[in-house]
Amino acid sequence: MEYNIQIKTAVLHILDTSINLPLISNNELYIDGEISEFLDKHINKVLDDTNLKKARFIGDTNIVRDICQAISADESNFREASKEIANIIFDIMIKNVDIISGDLICCLLDINNERYYGLLKLNYKTGFTHYVNQSEDGTTNSIIRHKTLLPAEGQKVDEAALISLETGEIKLIERTYEINGQKEFYLSKYLLNCTTDLSDNEKMKIIDKVTKKINKKYYDEDFDKVAKLKNVVSQSLEDNNKVSVEKIAEEMFETNLEVREEYIQEIQKAGITEEAIQIPQKIAEKKFKTHKIKTDTGIEINFPLSYYDNSDMIEFTNNPDGSISIIIKNVGKIISKQ
Template sequence: MEYDIQIKTAVLHILDTSISFPVLSNNGLYIDGDISEFLEKHINKILDDPNLKKAMFTGDMNTARDLCQAVGTDKNNFASASKEIANMIFDIMLKNVDIISGDLICCLLTINDEKYYGILKLNYKTGFTHLVNKMEEGNTNSIIRHKTLLPAEGQKLDEAVLINLETGGIKLIEKAYEINGVKEYYLSKYFLDCTTDLSDNEKMKIIDKVTKKINKKYYDEDFDKVAKLKNVVSQNIEDNNKVSVEKIAEDMFETNLEVRKEYIQEIQKAGLTEEAIQIPQKIAERKFKTHKIKTDTGIEINFPLSYYDNSDMIEFTNNPDGSISIIIKNVSKITNKQ
């Protein structure tokens, strides 16, 4: 999906924990065509990322919220607020060595005419580049490992925050790091001090995990149940881009009311309490368009989910000796896949 994104102003601060202080900029970025396109592409990817979470500030005292509100009230506060935000994040990074160093871009922007404060952490990537050494006898070109490369336009950011300056709502992508011996999300817990909803990816992981658990408990990991789940989800998405947990339970477990009830309870216990779940198109295409099975004899078959329950294309037959025969039908040509 394309969004109408307009970058109004931006500043870049260097948060490299190999040195003991942040390198803060006193002047904003020059927003020319290349820089504007670079930021807009990254923000588009952020908005479409299935790991994006909605969040809200909490607490009576919240420094990050107050700084954003100050910028929303008067954009002249942008420079000082951005420095304060960079310092807050750098202090957390210094105390927790696993957090990756990177450049921090703070920006004021509009998304579909709504005002946002953006915080993009461009974590450093390691790569190789050339180096020209000028010597008396001439140039000597070599290859060096560069440890502070920024993510390219086509790469997704691991950490980003978009704060709506009118509603206070937060759109958040964050990465878990080891803090005090435990994997934690430092942006939401220690910087923003906010509550977060589940991302689309997290919701689908809960459904997958609970389905496999119930399938193993009651149906001995019957592959038919897994295919059926994908088919139910796929059909719901085609109808309205949403899936209902009740509908999944009803279609998968049919008249077995006890299993249906347990399935829904396990979903809710895992933190997914919504009745209907919006499934982004990218996740739908990746997870629910095809189904892959593997036999105990080592044969793997990957087939379009639309063929499930279509005996004209593929048929599974239970034999008297307990084995299963798989018949693939109406094939006009076979090609080799490397």
């Protein structure tokens, strides 16, 4: 999905813990065509990321919420407010060495005509480039390692927050780091102080995990149940891009009411409370376009999900001895793939 993004102003702060202090910019970033395109592409990727979560500020006192309200009331507060946020993030980073250094871009922008305050933490990448050394002996070309390269336009930003200055809603991408001996999300817990919903990716992982758990408990890991799950979800997506947990349970476990109820309860305990889950096209194409199976004899078959239950294309037959025969039909040509 393409979004109408307009960058109004931005500032870049360098948060490199190897030099023990943040390099805070006193001036805003000069945004020419290339920089504008760079930011636009990264923000589009953030908005389309399946790990994007909705979040909301909590607490009677909340520094970042107060900063955003100050910017909303008077946008001339943007520069000083961004310095304060950069210093807060750096203070968290310097106390927790596992957090990756990077450049922080703070920006004011419109997304589909709604004003946002944006934070993009561009974590450093390592790469190699040439280095030209001029000396009395002439030119010497060599290769050096750069440790502070920014993510390219085609790469994803894995830490970002887009805060609506109209509603206060947060669109958040974050990653865990080791903090106080355990993996934690520092952006939501220590910077933004907010509650977060599950991302689309997390919801699908929960459904997949609970389905496998119930399948193993009651059906001895029957491959047919996994294929059936994908087929139920795929058919639902064709109708309205949503899947109903109730419908999945009903079609997968049919008349076994006890298993159906346990399945729904496990899904709810894992954090999915809505009746219908919106599934982005990106996840649908990746997870529900094909189905892969592997036999105990080492044979792997990857087939289009649309062939499931289509005996004209592939057929699974239960033999009297308990084994299964797989018949692939109507094949015009076989191509060897290395």
